[in-house]
Amino acid sequence: MSGLAIPAEQPRTGWRAWISTVDHKQIGILYMLTGLFFFLVGGLEAMAMRAQLSLPNLKFLSPETYDQIFTMHGTTMIFLVVMPVLIGFSVYLVPLMIGASDMAFPRLNALSYWLLVAGGFLLYVSFLAGGAPDAGWFSYAPLSEKPYSPHSGMDYWALSLLLLGFGTIASAVNFVVTIATMRAPGMTIRRLPLFVWMTLVNSVLILFALPALNAALVMLLCDRLLAAHFFDPARSGSPLLWQHYFWIFGHPEVYIMVLPAFGMISEIIPVFSRKPIFGYGFVATSTLAIAFLSYGVWVHHMFAVSLGHVFLSVFAASSMLIAVPTGVKIFSWAATMVGGSIRFTTAMLFAVAFLLEFTIGGLSGIAFAAVPVDWQLTDTYFVVAHFHYVLFGGTAFALFAGAYYWFPKISGRLLSEPLGRWNFWMVVIGFNLTFFVQHFLGLLGMPRRVYTYPDLPGWGTLNLISTFGAVILGLGVLVFCANLVASMVFGVYAGNDPWDAWTLEWAAESPPRADNFEKVPPVRSRRPLWDLKHPEAADWAAGAD
Amino acid sequence: MRQRARLGMAMFLLSEAVFFFMLIAAFVYFRDARTAAANLRLGATAVYTVCLAASSVTMWRAAESGVRSWLVGTIALGAIFLFGQGREYVRLFHQNVTISQGLFGTTFFTLTGFHGLHVLIGIAVLGILLRVGAPAAMEAAALYWYFVDAIWIAIFSVVYLWSFL
16 A cells, blocks of 8 residues: 555644544534534524524514424434434444454545535535525425526525535444444354444445435536426426335435444443343344345335325335334343443433433324324424434434534543533423424424414414423533533543443543553453453353353 | 454445345436437447456456556456446436436436446545555455446346347
8 A cells, every 4th residue: 555555654643633634533523513513503503493483474584594493403403413423433443342453444434524524514505595495405306496596595505515425324334344344253143232233234325325315416516507397397307206205215314323332222221220231132133124124114104195095005014014123122121221220320310311302203103103193293393302302312312412412532530410401301301391382382283394373273382382392402412511511621631441331442541542552451252351350250150252 | 354344344335235226226217218319329238348347357356366457457357348438428428418407317327327426436446555455454455346246247237138128
């Protein structure tokens, strides 16, 4: 590899080190911080929407601005927050968890990150270049086509998502190769930490799902920039084709945004219950079932399109079926806690809250799988409530749990537990106030994606409660940010293994040295650190995997 | 390193296969065999297709032997294919078949255009490998080249052969 090798002398500190880094730990941190930044931006957009919706017939935001804000909020939260933060955790943790010194392709890893920065920049520069995209994060045709969205916002949207898509695919390639070829001796596929398992399955999902979006995006760009007619009904193109393509990507995307979160929960709950995970094999293989089924459910986003009863029935059945492997996981986590000596750290509180909130979101999702229910509730706030329970109550809660759990490894210091309690309760109360009432608004028929609403009985009150909850939620997030900053400076030193945990990352220093391990501990079971600390009761001696 | 490069390329090509599958599916969704048969030239394209297929053989020889002239031959065959595609495009433009002129043009140019772009990128990569050549990079590039050729066989079958049936 002469002439292509990575420069040997890498400065490890200073801003030059950060922008030139190919170290998976620094890149992971950059991913997470970038995601946090966009989380605050997307959160501000949400606040602007909640302000506009706090009372009936408000004129705080114009309809045009509202369309831009809700499009940017959705696009930001999905592509610039959830995915980067999840990938950031994986980039940071996967090599440590499998006992490797870095990712398989360190420079590709850095490229993925910088594509994220470029994509985020491109999306937001649209505000200055004539207006942000305004056709929703799903960009249904023909609304996204030139005649209906003539300014350049949609072009920026599509180009930005293409860049982000390339970066995500490159990350997925990197994860697959890293996990396939760089595991420490003894780290068999059946001994992989579940977070690594989920990252692996997730990467395969990405490899199949993101290119479908990329194809749809280049077709949209051809329509908009070269006057092609893929999705233009006036020239016999098909808006329905966009919907199919977008949701063939879009539904696996939902699982892409939640599987790594499942992985985090599968690491955190056992450690704070002092029990190995219940049904490791079931948790791992149910993930494969979810990944497989997630490609066969996309039409449930399109039940309101008349597609024929047989077609709808098949997709209703598959959508209900996918709840089964997800339920298996919920029961595994619950069974892990049963009989354990549970320590309610902030990380564990968020993990338990994840179980409850995600289950609510999952159950309202099963309700939608029934076509007549979907017809009644589609495009109402019930849908908004549903997917925020899955994505905030699910993924974001898991991310908070993961932040409290792994921050000591990343920074060397513990996050403050008292601030953590404030963070936790404000987020839980704020979140449920904001979104639980939206179930009722949906049942009352309030349409989503509309900038205001008439003064009908109950609507104003429920919306005001929702906005009030959003303020508490926002403040709770600020408490989290304050905790990050304060604990970086004043936090208690964590030591290598503050939680008495079992996976390999806790054998490294906190923060880990440049090459991660001086010596990787022997891996003879799923809990190598348990074996190290308790040779008399080692898992491998007891015959466990 | 070679194993990693191979596996990494294979995973990337998996995602590429999905990308092309979606573009081919869009072509089939809007299929207009009459317009296709009226405007496309089957015979000439078949010859260029043979050139591209032959380039997979020269690529294989280049990766096996490391002899530069096999690589030069591969680049030349790839360039001939692109030349053929360019001629087809120019002829279609003269017949007023463009990307904005009906759904056949839209789907045809998007699909074959992205394939042509992949061939072009492949030629650029092989050009770089003429100067700096790690065995791992050569193997990965070879995989990419086989893939681009195989995708063309699929596109040729759907876009050309099926239209002239």
